[in-house]
Amino acid sequence: MSVNEKFSGMRKGLLEFLLLQIIAVEKVYVADILKQLSATEFATQEGTLYPLLSKMRREGLVEYEWKESEAGPPRKYYKLTPKGQEELRETLEYWDKINTTVKKLRQP
Amino acid sequence: MNKVITINLGGIAYQLEEGGYDALRVYLESAAMRLRQNPDRDEILLDIERAIAERFRALLGSQKTVVETKEVAAVVAEMGPIEAESGEGATPGAAEPKPPPGASTYGAGGGERPPGQGGTPRRLYRIYEGAMISGVCNGLAAYLNIDPTLVRLAFALLTMLWGTGVLVYLVMAMVVPAARSPEEKSAASGAPWTAQEFIRRAKEGYYETMKGFPDRAARREWKRRFKREMRGWRMSFDREMRANADHVRTNWHNYWTEQAPFHPGLGFALPVLSLLQGAAAVLLICAVVSLLNTSRVFGLALPAKIPEWLAALLLFMAYGVLTSPLKAARRACYWGLGRPHWAWSSLFLLDAVIWLAVVAVLLCLAVHFFPELSEAVHGLPALAHQAATDIHAWWKGR
Numbered sequence: 001m002s003v004n005e006k007f008s009g010m011r012k013g014l015l016e017f018l019l020l021q022i023i024a025v026e027k028v029y030v031a032d033i034l035k036q037l038s039a040t041e042f043a044t045q046e047g048t049l050y051p052l053l054s055k056m057r058r059e060g061l062v063e064y065e066w067k068e069s070e071a072g073p074p075r076k077y078y079k080l081t082p083k084g085q086e087e088l089r090e091t092l093e094y095w096d097k098i099n100t101t102v103k104k105l106r107q108p
Numbered sequence: 109m110n111k112v113i114t115i116n117l118g119g120i121a122y123q124l125e126e127g128g129y130d131a132l133r134v135y136l137e138s139a140a141m142r143l144r145q146n147p148d149r150d151e152i153l154l155d156i157e158r159a160i161a162e163r164f165r166a167l168l169g170s171q172k173t174v175v176e177t178k179e180v181a182a183v184v185a186e187m188g189p190i191e192a193e194s195g196e197g198a199t200p201g202a203a204e205p206k207p208p209p210g211a212s213t214y215g216a217g218g219g220e221r222p223p224g225q226g227g228t229p230r231r232l233y234r235i236y237e238g239a240m241i242s243g244v245c246n247g248l249a250a251y252l253n254i255d256p257t258l259v260r261l262a263f264a265l266l267t268m269l270w271g272t273g274v275l276v277y278l279v280m281a282m283v284v285p286a287a288r289s290p291e292e293k294s295a296a297s298g299a300p301w302t303a304q305e306f307i308r309r310a311k312e313g314y315y316e317t318m319k320g321f322p323d324r325a326a327r328r329e330w331k332r333r334f335k336r337e338m339r340g341w342r343m344s345f346d347r348e349m350r351a352n353a354d355h356v357r358t359n360w361h362n363y364w365t366e367q368a369p370f371h372p373g374l375g376f377a378l379p380v381l382s383l384l385q386g387a388a389a390v391l392l393i394c395a396v397v398s399l400l401n402t403s404r405v406f407g408l409a410l411p412a413k414i415p416e417w418l419a420a421l422l423l424f425m426a427y428g429v430l431t432s433p434l435k436a437a438r439r440a441c442y443w444g445l446g447r448p449h450w451a452w453s454s455l456f457l458l459d460a461v462i463w464l465a466v467v468a469v470l471l472c473l474a475v476h477f478f479p480e481l482s483e484a485v486h487g488l489p490a491l492a493h494q495a496a497t498d499i500h501a502w503w504k505g506r
Contacts, residue, residue, distance in 0.1 A: 030159065045188025047139070050155045052191070054148040068326055073120065073158060 004041075011042055016052060017095070018042055020080065020088040023062055027077040053078060061087055112174050117161035120337050123173055128180030132160070139190040146192070160187065233287035234280075242281045268420055377437070385434045386466035392427040394474050396420055397484050 022033055030049055037043055056062045061084035064076040080088065111126035124132065139156060143149040163183045164175050232251045234243035245263060249256035266273030395405050399419055403409070476482070 030155075031162075045186065046156065046159050047188035047190045050152045050159075050190075051143065051146065051148075054146075054152050054155075058148060066326075068329075073161065074326075074330065076155070 015042060015044065015048070016056065017088075017091050019049075019052065019056065020061065020084060020091065023078050023080050024085065024088055027065075027079045029067075029075045029077050033078075056084070060084070117157045117164070120161055120165075122161065122164050122168075122175060124175045124180055125177045127177035128175055131177065131180050131184055135184045135187070142190050142192045152190075156187065156190070160184075232284055234284050235287050241277075243286060244277055244280045244284065247284065247287070248280075265421065265424065268417060381434055381437050383466055385431055387470065388427060388431050388434070390466075390470035390474060392423060393471070395423050399423065401484060 018037070019033065022028060022036055028036075030046060030053070033049060034044065034046070053062065057064065060081055062078050063081050064078045066074045067077050069075050112123050113126055113129040114121055114123050115129060115132070116122075136153065136156070140149065140153060143152055146152065160183055163186070167175060167179055167183075233247045235246040235250055236243045237246075238256070239246045240260065245259040246256050249259045252259070263273040263277055266276065399405050399416060403416060405419070405423070
């Protein structure tokens with residue numbers, strides 16, 4: 001089992017965290033998110049993103065608004081709700097803690 | 109030459125090759141299947157449809173109006189499999205409903221219809237849309253997924269065998285139910301998404317999108333655009349329904365507009381071609397009649413080993429072969445004229461009138477000059493009477 005495979009579950013779990021970060025910077029629509037992730041280990045597809053975003057919306061972390069696009073139908077632009085910002089802050093804190101632990105236990 | 113099917117995605121009409129349509133359908137059906145536990149199922153499906161629509165739009169241009177099968181497969185592959193939610197469940201895999209066996213391909217394997225799972229099971233119905241008499245041939249063609257003309261031809265050939273075709277046709281017209289409800293119509297052709305379903309989905313998408321608009325100007329613009337799309341889409345669908353119940357649209361259009369640029373002379377070639385084809389049709393009728401009456405084709409005796417029915421069949425085939433270039437040329441003229449214009453429309457009408465007139469005049473002449481043909485024509489009422497009495501007797505003796 002390669003490292004890549006071993007961490008697939010973890011990447012999946014972290015995707016929501018990354019989405020919170022991306023959406024926190026500015027209002028984005030799905031193609032923007034895909035582009036930002038495409039060069040990383042977290043490269044993903046619409047088939048994954050839409051269900052995840054809809055779940056986050058149901059949990060009140062993100063909301064969307066419609067915006068006209070220069071070509072084609074209008075698009076959904078996502079942004080964080082106050083609850084989403086709170087969630088992001090907590091997650092970042094927790095992530096830092098994990099990181100510290102990893103670093104501390106690492107062989108010098 | 110591939111079939112082209114019009115579909116509606118997020119309120120906008122697209123034309124796909126049949127294989128691509130199948131791939132897309134399999135993908136969306138499996139998506140719906142995987143999301144069936146999801147409270148936001150419809151919204152996610154709409155999102156997916158919109159995303160696909162946007163990719164299709166990017167592929168098309170003024171010259172290219174049809175999305176090819178391989179392009180659909182590429183778009184579907186780019187979209188990726190729909191992930192059922194795994195956030196709540198303890199084990200990600202367990203919460204995922206198993207996709208149906210046919211749907212697991214996600215259309216990546218091209219446009220193959222999954223066996224038995226390709227949506228609505230087909231049933232034999234009579235289909236009135238695009239029917240000639242009572243829709244028997246049309247329904248049979250949709251059931252077998254072939255061209256209705258072939259079925260009609262088969263019935264015509266069967267009829268020459270002591271009227272078997274007529275008998276079978278009558279029985280089927282009485283026995284086979286007509287497709288009336290939308291469900292029956294979709295079952296008749298095996299296509300799960302009927303016109304009504306398209307319209308319902310389009311409207312749903314439209315209102316859903318409308319809800320999120322901030323200002324009136326944007327809303328008005330969207331409304332205007334949507335109406336235009338719907339109009340164009342409905343018109344194209346109606347046209348297709350008229351042309352063929354299986355709403356088959358061939359790529360002839362593209363093919364011929366590419367091959368033959370607009371040329372007014374084509375319009376005038378039409379009547380001439382029609383004349384030729386009409387003459388050939390009359391020749392065929394005369395030949396068959398003379399064959400049946402005298403066992404000779406225009407005085408030429410048949411080789412001893414060929415029975416009459418085979419000779420008639422050969423005549424029909426010869427007619428088909430001889431007139432196929434004529435037909436192709438006429439079709440080329442039609443498409444070569446480009447977009448329909450009232451002047452050309454009236455020319456087509458003229459063409460049809462000329463065609464009928466030529467056939468009528470030649471038939472009159474033939475009846476006049478060939479005694480055996482005139483005999484056959486005069487014998488028709490008696491023959492019909494005989495058939496009627498036979499049927500009557502059979503009905504009484506039942």
